[in-house]
Amino acid sequence: MELPPYTVREYEPGDEVGILETFNRVFAEIDPGFVPRSMDTWNWLYRQNPSGWRIYVAITDEGEVMSQYSGIAQRMILEGGPAYFSQALDSMTDPKYRRGLKRPGFFVLTGYPYAANYGGAPPDKDVIMWGYPVPQAWRIGKSFLKYEIVRTQNKLVSEPQKILLGAAPGTEVESVSEFPEGVDAFFDSCSKEHGAIAVRDKAQLDWRYVHNPLHEYSIGVARRAGEVVGFAVFRVGTFDGDEDGLLCDWLVKRGDRRAAEALLAWTVERAEEAQCERVTAVFPDTIDEWLFFQNAGFRVRPTRYFIIGRNYVKKYNMPWLHSNWFYTLGDSDLC
Numbered sequence: 360m361e362l363p364p365y366t367v368r369e370y371e372p373g374d375e376v377g378i379l380e381t382f383n384r385v386f387a388e389i390d391p392g393f394v395p396r397s398m399d400t401w402n403w404l405y406r407q408n409p410s411g412w413r414i415y416v417a418i419t420d421e422g423e424v425m426s427q428y429s430g431i432a433q434r435m436i437l438e439g440g441p442a443y444f445s446q447a448l449d450s451m452t453d454p455k456y457r458r459g460l461k462r463p464g465f466f467v468l469t470g471y472p473y474a475a476n477y478g479g480a481p482p483d484k485d486v487i488m489w490g491y492p493v494p495q496a497w498r499i500g501k502s503f504l505k506y507e508i509v510r511t512q513n514k515l516v517s518e519p520q521k522i523l524l525g526a527a528p529g530t531e532v533e534s535v536s537e538f539p540e541g542v543d544a545f546f547d548s549c550s551k552e553h554g555a556i557a558v559r560d561k562a563q564l565d566w567r568y569v570h571n572p573l574h575e576y577s578i579g580v581a582r583r584a585g586e587v588v589g590f591a592v593f594r595v596g597t598f599d600g601d602e603d604g605l606l607c608d609w610l611v612k613r614g615d616r617r618a619a620e621a622l623l624a625w626t627v628e629r630a631e632e633a634q635c636e637r638v639t640a641v642f643p644d645t646i647d648e649w650l651f652f653q654n655a656g657f658r659v660r661p662t663r664y665f666i667i668g669r670n671y672v673k674k675y676n677m678p679w680l681h682s683n684w685f686y687t688l689g690d691s692d693l694c
Contacts, residue, residue, distance in 0.1 A: 361623040362456065363419045365467055369476065370414035370429075375401055377424035378416065379686045384690065397582050400572050407570070410434045413485070415446050415473040417465050424467030424583040426452040430488065430504045431692070434558040436550040437675070442481035444557070447490035448692055466496070469502045474504065478671035481609075486675050487555075489668040497667060509666040509684075510660035514599065514637060515640045515657040519630040523656045530588065532579045534693070535624075538564045539580060543588040552613045552682025553646075555675075557690050559610060567689060568592050568608070574694075576607060579625040581618045589618035592689060593629045599662045604635030608689035611675075613647055623655060646683065664693075 370378075375398065398517040413430035430445040452465045477485045489509065492500060498508035531677040538561045545561045557563075568576045574594055581589035589611035596605045604624055611618040628636045640657065642648045653659065670676050688694040 363421070363423075365419045365425055367415065367472060370412070370416060370608055372444050374414075374416055374418065374424065375405075376424045377418060378414075378427055381424040381427070381453055382449065382451060386455070388440060397572075400424070402572065402646040403566075403572055404431065405429075407566060409566055410558070412484055413452060413473065413477050415469045415476070417469050420560065424453075425456045426469050428466065428469035429488075430473075430477075430485075432485070433690070434563065435483060435486070435555055436553075437486060437555050439551060440481060442555075443483070443485045444487045444489060444555075445485045446691060447488060447492070447496075450496065451690060464499075466499055467480075470500075470504050474609045474669070478669070478673055481650045484671065486672050487668050487670055487680060489666060489680075491664045491693065497665075500667065505669050507669065509668045509677050509680050510643070511664055512641065512662050512664040513644065513659050514661050515652045516603075516637050516639055517643065517652075517655075517657040519604070519627050519635060521656045522623065522627050523654075524624045524627065525616070525620040525655075527617045527624065529582045530617045532581045532591075532625040535578050535580050537561075537569045538578065538590070539587060542580070542590065545587040546588075548608055549612055553685040555680065555686040556596050559608075564590075564608075571680075577629050579622060579629075581611070581621050581625075583618070588612065588615060589622050591622040591626055593626055594694070595633045595635060596694065598639055598641075598688070598693060599664065601637070601639070602635075603637050603639040604630035605634060605688060605694050606638060606640040607650065607694040608687045609640070609642075619648075619651055632682050639688075641686075643681075643684060643686060645683075646685055 387393045411432040415428045416424050417426040418424050428450045430447045433444045435442045435444050480551050543560045577593045579591045592608035594605055598605055
């Protein structure tokens with residue numbers, strides 16, 4: 360087909376109207392269960408994120424969005440210092456324009472300037488861009504955009520009644536409607552234990568779990584002598600095709616077994632209240648929680664997901680990321 364005049368550029372205010380129109384039409388055609396995204400949800404996801412947004416579009420002179428390459432920014436602590444990662448999300452090309460160009464197509468034409476503009480060294484650029492790609496995006500990305508695999512993602516699963524709970528003397532867990540101010544200092548102390556971890560301060564956590572227009576979450580905060588020593592986030596939802604109680608987020612200091620046991624007991628209570636058949640958690644297999652949860656009765660199961668990444672600082676390659684990155688299900692859009 361003959362292409363209309365178009366420009367490839369960074370998002371500008373007002374583009375969201377065309378983005379949403381194309382997004383809702385494209386994804387409705389490929390997903391029978393697709394629910395159209397509202398403008399309120401789009402604004403929450405991109406413009407209200409305390410970490411920011413990443414968007415490039417191919418757009419006609421009339422404002423029709425032909426293609427988008429986009430991502431969710433994540434403030435990070437990388438070996439003790441500030442940095443950014445970003446999760447690739449919502450990238451798309453209108454099918455009617457996929458045949459209008461010789462290879463590479465619009466997915467790549469928007470991906471190139473996206474990577475050039477946002478990728479780079481800390482503290483202001485994205486050291487790592489990552490995602491859970493669909494097969495088509497993976498094939499294109501590894502050919503043109505330097506995608507590499509970080510790991511094939513497994514999950515930890517147990518029926519609530521089979522989870523083994525230990526003692527947690529002196530540690531209490533309170534269900535809260537928003538995160539307390541003390542979570543900032545707690546995260547700061549935990550961040551030193553990991554090579555790479557997304558910022559979990561009050562602003563980021565409240566945006567992700569309290570103000571999320573898509574899901575309702577239960578938040579548990581563990582305290583000892585009044586001080587925050589951990590937190591967990593739970594919801595009922597679908598992950599990898601199963602109906603689950605999802606452990607969306609989790610953070611305790613390394614070696615604080617009492618906080619971990621208290622939060623696990625709180626998680627089991629939430630799952631039993633919701634009559635969940637199982638509890639599912641996602642962690643890297645290189646952190647302490649991977650063994651802690653198995654010792655508590657969880658079992659490792661495969662998923663259809665794999666994590667890909669692209670690094671913009673030589674040191675932080677995929678083997679380094681595999682060994683040093685702390686993440687949970689809530690670091691992605693899958694929870």
